[in-house]
Amino acid sequence: MKKLLPLTLVLLAGCAVIPKGEAPPPSSQPSSTYTALGTEPGWTLKVTPGRLYYDGDYGKTKIDVPRPEPRTTFNGHRYETARLTVDVTHSQCSDGMSDRLYEDSVTVTADGRTVKGCGGAILSPQTLEGTDWMILRVGNMDALSDRPANIAFADGRISGTSGCNRFSGPYDVNTTALTLGPIAATKMGCPGTAMDQERAVFAILTGTIGMTFRNGDTLILTGSGGRTMVLKRKV
Secondary structure: OOEOHHHHHHHHHOOOOOOOOOOOOOOOOOOOOEEEEEOOOOEEEEEOOOEEEEEEHHHOEEEEEEOOOOEEEOOEEEEEOOOEEEEEEOOOEEOOOOOOEEEEEEEEEEOOEEEEEEEEEEOOOOEOOOOEEEEEEEOOEEOOOOOOOEEEEEOOEEEEEOOOOEEEEEEEEEOOEEEEOOOEEOOOOOOHHHHHHHHHHHHHOOOEEEEEEEOOOEEEEEOHHHOEEEEEEOO
16 A cells, blocks of 8 residues: 555644643634544534534434524534534544544434534545546546546556547655556547547656646646646545
8 A cells, every 4th residue: 555644744734733731722713613523323514604504314303593602622523403413523534434534533423313424624535545536637638528537546557538538557655746657548549639639648658747636626737748637536
């Protein structure tokens, strides 16, 4: 498994240092919506500046209440209302479905029933191995909706489709760079726009290319000449 350790260091470098055993103070008025979710049974929670919205049991339970001031807890905070209690703990959490990692573990008690899940920002994957990505944009072109293109990483190899031909080849990861070996592809002919997309994809997937993450769930590959490819992680 190829660990992207330097990426973790970059993420930590911009964070404030919190003394061990202390939780960062919650904002009394969050400026944006905080989202959490869980499975089996499926549920979602949205914390806005003014309200708590809970949708549980695959939509059978709905709770909409004013948002109280959060109370600081060990490494997190809690919202308490008559029907809804929300505990947010700042520890990494996997959603158990897509192997995504989130920054928080979240426990919700709704009408006496307790469920657990994840919330907050999606974290960058620690390894590309075992991940699959949908190509959204290549250079200044949006990916063709009728010609879906993707890239997957498994067993030390990259594989996928350009929206026309399938391709595969070896890959390696070195800090924030992705190094590709020779890429082999099928030779099927496709309509003009599909071939344009394919040429743009293969022009980037050559040699050593830059690799960065945005919001944990978006991968940006940068080839020679600054050409970029934007990919979204598939569920």
